[in-house]
Amino acid sequence: MHALADASGLSAAAVRECLAAMQQAGLVCCESARLLWGYGTRLGEVWKLSLSERCLDVLATLPRPAGAPGPVPERVPPQFWSLFSSGTHPAELSLPADAVAVAGRMIDSEDMAARAWALSNLPLSALRTLRTMRGYDAHPTACRIDVALAHRTEL
DSSP states (O other), X not given: OHHHHHHHTOOHHHHHHHHHHXXXXXXXEEEEEEEEETTEXXXXXXXXXXXXXXXXXXXXXXXXXXXXXXXXXXXXXXXXGGGOOSSSOGGGOOTTTTHHHHHHHHHTSSOHHHXXXXXXXXXXXXXXXXXXXXXXXXXXXXXXXXXXXXHSOOO
């Protein structure tokens, strides 16, 4: 909840109220789940869209956010460390210096959250370089990278 408050610019109390109202309306649900963190797990709350007919109707009416670029991250988030089981420990990878290698590992993974994070947060120059490499020039990976390149703005 605190991450959502930080990302939205709202207070934690305001986020809590909004989520409660959305849950009451049947738009979201909350579950307790074990989440990957580093090379282990931790218990946390996961808020998900209900994807009901009503939720989809509401989503269709929302304006698309402008997508203001944020600062380039300096490290791989701990929830994705398990993707890096060999080589340099992910806490030691430095972004943007290691961004091409990180992008390859994350975009190639089956973890949709990791792919989304890499496509949304890693430098466009790293995505462009990766796109030219063998194995990243074929569907569906090439399409994912192309969409990110077309819809993100340069930092």
